[in-house]
Amino acid sequence: MSAGDRQKLESTTRYDPAEVEARIFAEWIAGGYFHPDAEGTPEENFSVAIPPPNVTGALHMGHALNGSMQDALVRMNRMRGKNTLWILGTDHAGIATQAVVEKELKKEGKSRHELGREAFVERVWEWKAEYGSRIVEQYKRLGASCDYERERFTLDQGYVKAVYRVFKQLFDKGYIYRDNYMVNWDPGSHSAISDLEVENREVEDALYSIDYPVEDSDQVLTVATVRPETMLADTAVAVNPDDERYRDLVGKHVILPLVGRRIPIIADDHVDVEFGTGALKITPGHDPNDFEIGRRHKLEEIGVIGPDGRMTEEAGKFAGMTAAEAQKAVVEALRAEGRLRAEEPYVHSVPFSHRSGERIEPLISLQWFCRMDELARPAIEVVERDEVRITPPQWKRVYLEWMREIRPWCISRQLWWGHRIPVWYCDECGETIVAEAEPQRCPSCNGELRQEEDVLDTWFSSAIWPFATLGWPDDTPELRAFYPTSFLTTAREILFLWVARMIMTGLEFPGDIPFRDVYVHSVIQARDGRRMSKSLGTGIDPLEEIDVHGADALRFGLLAMSSTQDVRFSDAKVQQGRDLANKLWNASRLILLNAADVSPAPRPTCVEDRWILSRLERTIASVTEKLETYDFAHAVQETYSFFWRDLCDWYLEIVKPRLYDGEAEVSATLLYALERVLALLHPTMPFVTEEIWNYHPARQGHLAVHAFPVADESLFDEAAEQDVESGIRLTQRLRAWRDLAGVPVGATLPAVIDGVDPPDFVARLARFEFNGVGAEPVASVGPVRVLDSDQLDADAVAERLEKRREELRAEVERGERKLGNEKFVSKAPAEVVEEERGKLERYRNELAELS
RNA sequence: GGGCGCGUAGCUCAGUGGGAGAGCGCUCGCUUCACACGCGAGAGGUCGCUGGUUCGAAACCAGCCGUGCCCACCA
Numbered sequence: 001m002s003a004g005d006r007q008k009l010e011s012t013t014r015y016d017p018a019e020v021e022a023r024i025f026a027e028w029i030a031g032g033y034f035h036p037d038a039e040g041t042p043e044e045n046f047s048v049a050i051p052p053p054n055v056t057g058a059l060h061m062g063h064a065l066n067g068s069m070q071d072a073l074v075r076m077n078r079m080r081g082k083n084t085l086w087i088l089g090t091d092h093a094g095i096a097t098q099a100v101v102e103k104e105l106k107k108e109g110k111s112r113h114e115l116g117r118e119a120f121v122e123r124v125w126e127w128k129a130e131y132g133s134r135i136v137e138q139y140k141r142l143g144a145s146c147d148y149e150r151e152r153f154t155l156d157q158g159y160v161k162a163v164y165r166v167f168k169q170l171f172d173k174g175y176i177y178r179d180n181y182m183v184n185w186d187p188g189s190h191s192a193i194s195d196l197e198v199e200n201r202e203v204e205d206a207l208y209s210i211d212y213p214v215e216d217s218d219q220v221l222t223v224a225t226v227r228p229e230t231m232l233a234d235t236a237v238a239v240n241p242d243d244e245r246y247r248d249l250v251g252k253h254v255i256l257p258l259v260g261r262r263i264p265i266i267a268d269d270h271v272d273v274e275f276g277t278g279a280l281k282i283t284p285g286h287d288p289n290d291f292e293i294g295r296r297h298k299l300e301e302i303g304v305i306g307p308d309g310r311m312t313e314e315a316g317k318f319a320g321m322t323a324a325e326a327q328k329a330v331v332e333a334l335r336a337e338g339r340l341r342a343e344e345p346y347v348h349s350v351p352f353s354h355r356s357g358e359r360i361e362p363l364i365s366l367q368w369f370c371r372m373d374e375l376a377r378p379a380i381e382v383v384e385r386d387e388v389r390i391t392p393p394q395w396k397r398v399y400l401e402w403m404r405e406i407r408p409w410c411i412s413r414q415l416w417w418g419h420r421i422p423v424w425y426c427d428e429c430g431e432t433i434v435a436e437a438e439p440q441r442c443p444s445c446n447g448e449l450r451q452e453e454d455v456l457d458t459w460f461s462s463a464i465w466p467f468a469t470l471g472w473p474d475d476t477p478e479l480r481a482f483y484p485t486s487f488l489t490t491a492r493e494i495l496f497l498w499v500a501r502m503i504m505t506g507l508e509f510p511g512d513i514p515f516r517d518v519y520v521h522s523v524i525q526a527r528d529g530r531r532m533s534k535s536l537g538t539g540i541d542p543l544e545e546i547d548v549h550g551a552d553a554l555r556f557g558l559l560a561m562s563s564t565q566d567v568r569f570s571d572a573k574v575q576q577g578r579d580l581a582n583k584l585w586n587a588s589r590l591i592l593l594n595a596a597d598v599s600p601a602p603r604p605t606c607v608e609d610r611w612i613l614s615r616l617e618r619t620i621a622s623v624t625e626k627l628e629t630y631d632f633a634h635a636v637q638e639t640y641s642f643f644w645r646d647l648c649d650w651y652l653e654i655v656k657p658r659l660y661d662g663e664a665e666v667s668a669t670l671l672y673a674l675e676r677v678l679a680l681l682h683p684t685m686p687f688v689t690e691e692i693w694n695y696h697p698a699r700q701g702h703l704a705v706h707a708f709p710v711a712d713e714s715l716f717d718e719a720a721e722q723d724v725e726s727g728i729r730l731t732q733r734l735r736a737w738r739d740l741a742g743v744p745v746g747a748t749l750p751a752v753i754d755g756v757d758p759p760d761f762v763a764r765l766a767r768f769e770f771n772g773v774g775a776e777p778v779a780s781v782g783p784v785r786v787l788d789s790d791q792l793d794a795d796a797v798a799e800r801l802e803k804r805r806e807e808l809r810a811e812v813e814r815g816e817r818k819l820g821n822e823k824f825v826s827k828a829p830a831e832v833v834e835e836e837r838g839k840l841e842r843y844r845n846e847l848a849e850l851s
Numbered sequence: 852g853g854g855c856g857c858g859u860a861g862c863u864c865a866g867u868g869g870g871a872g873a874g875c876g877c878u879c880g881c882u883u884c885a886c887a888c889g890c891g892a893g894a895g896g897u898c899g900c901u902g903g904u905u906c907g908a909a910a911c912c913a914g915c916c917g918u919g920c921c922c923a924c925c926a
Contacts, residue, residue: 227926274925405922527863561864565856566857567864568862571863571875572863573874580888583885583889633865634865739892745891
């Protein structure tokens with residue numbers, strides 16, 4: 001070690017992540033470790049596609065957890081020598097990004113319509129160039145070992161080519177079509193949105209009962225509705241065909257109040273006899289159910305609410321009002337005509353836009369759809385056959401059930417920012433052309449063409465992420481080397497929005513699954529158990545955590561708190577990670593500053609050496625297995641426990657004298673253990689381990705590309721583990737005895753051993769002298785007979801003795817009761833019974849000695 | 852309406868059939884020559900409730916209570 005390094009180690013008693021992280025990260029990048037050559041096959045390589053964050057986004061806890069998990073596996077596989085690629089990129093996020101830029105414009109007093117489409121889109125690109133890389137920089141702060149040289153964007157040139165190819169092929173297969181259909185209209189973003197972008201919320205509305213007079217009769221048919229304003233668009237009233245009350249009315253007509261329209265009374269199974277009066281007003285233009293019923297009965301579809309959320313000309317005197325204003329006015333008008341029979345409070349669930357937060361207005365509009373049933377079929381099969389494995393397994397069923405019920409996907413959006421749908425219309429001959437590249441003139445009549453105004457749903461482009469990022473549709477070296485990818489980690493909320501669609505497109509286009517494993521991770525909630533959300537003010541900023549505690553601390557903390565169930569964010573776990581980083585630093589200082597100049601190798605000379613090596617190798621085996629099965633929480637906590645408890649608390653304390661003596665054997669063993677612990681921990685805590693590695697005498701190159709340890713089973717040593725662990729337990733009992741017997745901390749107590757000598761370290765760590773002579777024994781702790789001395793307080797010793805007797809009596813009683821149970825003795829497995837007998841025997845003997 | 856999950860120490864969570872665990876917090880004692888982001892020793896749980904299965908249940912089964920999430924077209 002150089003004098004400078006030695007001085008740095010000696011003087012730095014605390015690990016300071018802020019001083020280390022940026023420097024180390026720059027070294028990794030300079031080394032090119034994260035930028036693999038496109039060589040080898042997907043089977044032998046390791047690749048992961050990052051769930052692309054929104055360009056508008058900032059790193060939140062979900063990204064940080066997901067990133068920590070991916071990086072752990074990516075780094076582990078890179079260290080194993082695999083050609084490893086972590087694909088990075090961002091999503092153009094249509095609605096979100098357009099909203100951000102529109103907001104900016106608004107501050108300048110402008111609207112996108114004033115700018116016009118081209119200028120607006122240009123403006124969004126400018127915004128993207130300036131702010132769009134923020135989240136990528138934040139991933140670097142986390143230490144994520146993505147390939148920053150292959151960064152992709154869902155709207156970059158090659159990606160658009162892939163999207164258009166997919167659109168064209170799906171269109172040619174007849175899966176994509178254009179139709180007038182009921183959609184979820186989001187008045188906030190002025191666009192249709194898909195079913196998956198809708199969230200239902202409980203809302204208290206009023207339920208109105210309205211009398212519809214039956215034509216040529218004194219009868220009325222009373223219907224119930226929460227949206228009286230839509231009655232203006234009613235085109236039928238429906239009753240259940242089995243409903244005796246209305247059997248005679250089916251086929252007759254009612255006269256729609258306020259409007260005067262004559263509309264039929266029809267019979268449809270959808271109507272629930274029990275609900276309200278059993279008569280349902282049918283508004284095919286403004287209600288998804290009524291739309292379906294309307295299509296079944298070929299009813300007229302009238303729209304009285306426009307895309308702006310206001311009443312249209314069809315609404316007559318209500319035209320121009322907002323839907324809410326119209327509701328009041330319609331209710332008033334009905335009341336004035338004596339048609340309003342009842343009004344009562346009513347709680348029900350109502351769709352809201354996940355994007356804008358506004359209440360969805362179901363409208364019929366001309367949109368592009370994609371049929372999903374054919375695409376879903378093979379995507380169901382690969383999951384059924386576990387070719388794509390979903391972990392934890394309960395999500396497999398959730399996926400399959402959703403896929404089996406899949407419905408057409410509304411893929412068009414009335415936005416400007418996104419992939420403009422590759423369809424051109426000829427106004428002269430009415431031709432519609434779908435093409436991957438813009439056609440110059442109409443191929444039929446040579447007329448002028450105009451392109452479809454709508455853009456595609458953002459998720460349409462995300463769906464092809466794993467292969468579009470690798471250069472598909474071209475046959476690129478990247479695609480050949482890294483597709484299919486190895487695994488995907490995700491939050492369950494995008495299982496349908498994203499994961500399912502990637503499986504479908506992967507099978508349809510490159511013709512193979514996009515990844516072999518899907519790991520659905522838990523959700524980190526706010527400290528109080530609420531959802532972490534910006535709008536609720538419950539978010540915790542991962543970057544602040546990194547600033548304060550370091551990236552390793554946050555990574556450790558997130559992995560340690562992650563689980564199969566949702567968990568609350570735990571500051572304590574992040575601190576545990578910070579403490580671990582500090583402990584690693586300091587234990588390493590102890591070893592590195594005192595070890596003799598030897599090569600790291602297991603060189604056991606005594607039982608405690610064999611013990612720590614055995615524990616080390618077992619930990620490597622166990623932690624590796626847990627990482628491979630996505631059990632991150634147990635993986636990091638087990639590493640923590642081995643390092644802190646076994647290595648630091650016990651082994652280092654035991655071998656300090658040998659280490660200070662510069663003994664070659666213990667130095668070699670310690671350097672070996674340190675090297676392996678650093679490598680084992682590097683995937684989860686990359687910065688501190690890399691920094692310490694700088695000072696390790698075996699260092700050749702960066703730890704990021706050092707071999708990941710493989711457990712050496714020849715070092716497993718059951719006997720050594722038992723000996724040392726019983727020595728540890730004896731040490732702990734002796735210390736406890738001293739403490740309770742009021743012995744001064746620094747005092748060494750005389751004692752003798754009755755029986756087999758414990759390992760040597762026991763006497764030193766417990767501060768006993770086992771060759772005591774002369775005095776009388778006053779207490780027994782295991783095989784240790786504590787001799788009388790002036791360090792002892794007789795009363796405290798007697799009290800301690802009595803306490804132990806009580807414990808033993810309770811134990812003996814418990815054992816006797818259990819073994820006295822004849823059914824236990826006859827039915828329990830023999831080894832369990834034997835164990836109980838052994839324990840009882842030991843307790844009885846010790847009690848006898850103390851009496 | 853259907854589905855999934857959770858209820859274990861003051862807090863956050865592990866623990867799937869043989870004597871209740873971790874981290875934090877708390878108490879007592881330590882400036883012991885790696886680390887006070889440290890060391891040693893402790894206190895603290897009828898494992899939501901009620902029944903059942905079993906020699907044995909925190910764990911398996913049933914019901915109940917509480918709580919969270921997902922899906923769903925009942926106006």
